[in-house]
Amino acid sequence: MRPLFHPAIEDVRPEAILHALADPNRAAIFAKIMRAGCVEACSALAAVGDRVIPKSSLSNHFKVLREAGLIRSERHGVEVRNSSRWAEVEARFPGLLTGIINAYASDAGADSADATAAGPR
Amino acid sequence: MRPLFHPAIEDVRPEAILHALADPNRAAIFAKIMRAGCVEACSALAAVGDRVIPKSSLSNHFKVLREAGLIRSERHGVEVRNSSRWAEVEARFPGLLTGIINAYASDAGADSADATAAGPR
DNA sequence: TCCAACAGTTCCGAAGTTCCGAACTATGGG
DNA sequence: CCCATAGTTCGGAACTTCGGAACTGTTGGA
Secondary structure, three states, X not given: OOOOOOXXXXXXXXXXXXXXXXXXXXXXXXXXXXXXXXXXXXXXXXXXXXXXXXXXXXXXXXXXXXXXXXXXXXXXXXXXXXXXXXXXHHHHOOOHHHHHHHHHHHHHOOOOOOOXXXXXX | OOXXXXXXXXXXXXXXXXXXXXXHHHHHHHHHHHHOOOOEEHHHHOEEOOEEOOHHHHHHXXXXXXXXXXXXXXXXXXXXXXXXXXXHHHHHOOOHHHHHHHHHHHHHOOOOOOOOOOOXX
């Protein structure tokens, strides 16, 4: 197991963030990590809405979010804790995450992701 | 040739917008349409930075932007004029496009897209 | 009217990406 | 040491993207 690479905040690219959050599952996971007081184990997020996401897909989603610079993951014994890098990303790209999370939230009335009420962190 | 489908603004999904703008070429094209007084022929955008984009790829990029609800395309004789749907999208998802375009613009100092801050309309 | 030039679109194969089950690797407890 | 738990890696099927060649539709000229 490789030691979990995180990009420095100045290496974070907007296209990576958009790509990561263009998947509603990942956007929902990210929104949940933000709202959940900032730390969540991977397995706590296995279900998004009514759909169960297989472990291998989940693992990949976390990798994409991590490498986009959106979350920070640390191994704590047997589990991995994820925290959002909201503040850093917001400082680098002001308004970007807010706009995206609000867009999903305002769309959620119609269907899908439980990304309701985008309170920052 | 099919008659150019545009989604109604209420059918526009955030994931489609993020997906469309997650490609730096498309983001640059969109930024250019916005800044260029709102109407541009496809061929006027064939080169993004120093790279020449093949016609077929361009055609596809426009299709993705159109179907995401970001631009409106109309045939005028032999050419297609594209205008941005900024106002509509901004009304539906406030701050989303602003955040994205600013993110690319503030990243442009480092490289890539010529989406440098607010050109003449 | 016919033809060439032009602006875009469609088609299709190669290359790349994503998804997910199965097998695997750490870590911690008994 | 062995098992359970939490996550990762592998690999193949399904999907997406890219771009060249061939196509369609429009216009202007002979």
